Amino acid sequence: MRWKVKPETDPQITSKLAQELNIDFTLAKLLVQRGIETFEQAKAFFRPSLEDLHNPFLMKDMEKAVERIELAIATNENILVYGDYDVDGTTSVSLLSSYLKTIYPNIATYIPDRYEEGYGVSYQGIDFAEDNNFSLIIALDCGIKAIDKVAYAKEKGIDFIICDHHRPGNEIPAAVAVLDPKRADCDYPYKELCGCGVGFKLIQALASKKGETINDLVEYLDLVATAIAADIVPITGENRILAYFGLQVINTNPRTGIKAIIHQIDKKELTITDVVFIIAPRINAAGRIKHGNYAVELLTEIDFDTAVNFASEIEKNNNERKDLDKTITNEALQQIEQNTEQQNFSTVVYSENWHKGVIGIVASRLIETYYKPTLVFTKSGDKLAASARSVKGFDVYEALEHCSEFIEQFGGHKYAAGLTLKEENYQNFKNKFEEVVKNNLPEELRTPEILIDTEINLSEITPKFYRILNQLAPFGPQNLKPVFMTDGLRDNGYGKKVGADESHLKLSIIDGVNQNTYNAIGFGLGSKYPLIKNGNSFRAAFSIDENHWNGNISLQLLIKDLQDE
Template structure:
């Protein structure tokens, strides 16, 4: 029997606002209702939403320490000072390094980049990376997507006469590193208007500020937005405000003028139609990430900075091979993790999942944590052994502050970082039982029963006859989607099946549904929803929650529903 999910229906907004918006921009009231619920109530707000302008980007000098950072960068370039670009090994870090390196190589003769080895050095600024900078006479390190908590490492760099410009977007600790400049909109003393930039986004603001101060045409910075868009998608940051503008123009570049590395990745992924945020999250992002998960993220940077298409294609094939290996690790370790939970009564009845296995591959434990949540919906931490320590990736459920829960157990940890939804941690192996018990106690104390039930957030009920090409055309213009502007989810009721549903690859459900009149029919697919077949075969009518997608098959386009849930009426 499929697990019950709770449907959260968006409230009906005030009717006059919906009617006014429908008339002013000439769209279906269902879509107007969604826009009003997202705070868009006027023609001007709708215009800004559907047609973001690059002019909407904030002045980068509003960010604390930006002037200091730009002046230090200009000084390094003017003095032919070697510079090291340092970034994390995930997608945000790899795109950040590729972006900064691609830009600065036009102005800096002595430029290096460095990404730590996931397995030998771990997350963040490493002593080995600083020593690499010293060996190459670098007097300046620009760190991207990391560094906000690197107090000891920055002090070590200072002792070597190496300055740091930190570009990060993670939550700072109580004390900031003693870097020459710390760029992070989440600093308490930073008045930058938008707080949800990706790490790559913060790096982009430094580049934008450099262009303004040096009077370089800003289109040189905007050419890099394809990389920023990938970072926004893969790091699951809010696709609202400035991020929405950056992602909009980044997607435009990816679709119409992709750099060789991205073009090669698209080819390797088999993507031919218009690229969306969803494609970046599920097709491109995992391939870029796989380099750092299975081998070394230098490979991803080489791909994203490639100038020649032939070279990019060879690297893209290599990256795709790494991604296939990653998938195998992912599937096997997920199966082991789920078996461990289901064979242990204490784990089954717990409010959290904390698992350790020294043989699990460090590169996929974050993915495995997410997979476990799909089966056992609760805060989850998956750990393995690395350099004699336990290292873990944590993922949360909607509404539960994971970072705060981990912070409450910090006496058992050596290192941790992250945010509400995802985090990483390191601890002594002998502390695992104590940490697991403390974490479970904190979760039990603070999580609500409501938070342990998977939810489907539904924007509006709709009739099948309202799902038309025109409706979808406007709906698709609400892209780029993501946190804060999720792809609209609809619900429809009084439905029945036409014929017998199909099971694809033993786990996916495909069916044709019709409404009460029998006149309106549409195909639907539910990924991983094969278990629902018996349920709907034995029911007269049911209701569904779904998104609407355009399906391309043999050159024919048609609308298709992607199922989120099915309920028997």
């Protein structure tokens, strides 16, 4: 692990903010690091307001989108709400379709089959629309590169509205409206919305035309928060507001489908991390194992007992997904170890038998082991399909652009993408990708980095400190849970390796300043045990959490890494 401490903040600004907010210097420093330097900025950060959401009509083509939907309703057209099969796509479809059904009956949904149709807008989907007399398709979380598909639909007399958040190519599809804050010609003030977030801006615009306010749309925010968490978008600006209020809905009055998932896991209050690791994988599992339609049915179901049945089926899908993930990861690791071909900078693996629904998860697992930009390929019809995942600081989407001569189709983000190519191009692609990574991945990005917010004395960690720290939540990209560093630590002799395979480290840490004892756990750090035995002095990088045990709640340190002093 490479430890990197954030630059020092301006002491005058930090001290002034600490004084104005009546908090200690360390907490003020965390705020300044996040761009919060004044009392008013701090107030907006700690007390998010729905009133601070931007006017949806600031988004390019929003007026056109609303006018086309209003025309469709006025002339009794059939509207097809189309979205991708992942969490962002299925929550987007659930959000827009359920809103539109409150004002108009002729609404249907369509999720492409991951295996038959692949990612994004498909010709099969457009044919389905034609066969069933749909004259308007609203595509969510996809479509920004569907130039040929939109043209194909137009020939059939079908209009498109696109709500996407992926990076556009050089050409924008000739749709009636293309809502995407990443469009170069879009002046929308916040660029990092997820697909469901763009869908929410559309219903916000539609609602405003009917005289409704943002408060009338709060019930939809559980879906938006779930998509924000699952799609790993920055939790800043509008996303922070939407996630903050969306979590409140999840924890107080979620829609029936989300309530059915929570009912199965029996957890009282969910954080954004719980949404990432508990709710999102279950919604995703439907599209990975069976079909994304199941997720939409769950998320739009009104009857609780029916929703519980959907949720239990999806739970089975999720368990199957876990088994596949484990098996395929082991096979991929074996393939890498047995491969004599030199691949020093990237990881690219392929088996025609791997399940397409889990290759993205497997790519992430391989990064945990080898920490290289990674692609996992499998057979998909007469082509090969891959999921790409990247390491911090390396733009895998841009890397794929450099390899586009060998790719049929690709799309995605900086850290996650998908692609298809012809089997005969696999080796050439693999060589080119290795070359691109080798030439563009700086030496320092080849080792995992721990970004440390600030150094701290353990004596500063009090219940009050933790309460204020927690108010920085919801945590996520660009507002990560703070990581601290402390020197001069010792284990009090009770430190030990724990877990069935002794892969974790449990410590009772003494700080050299005030000799107080702090409980700590280091997951996956069992191999670091020699650093802490025999009273050796060490330093730790850690975050702070609560430990719930036998009805007692205490603060504990979650160790990220240890280093010898």
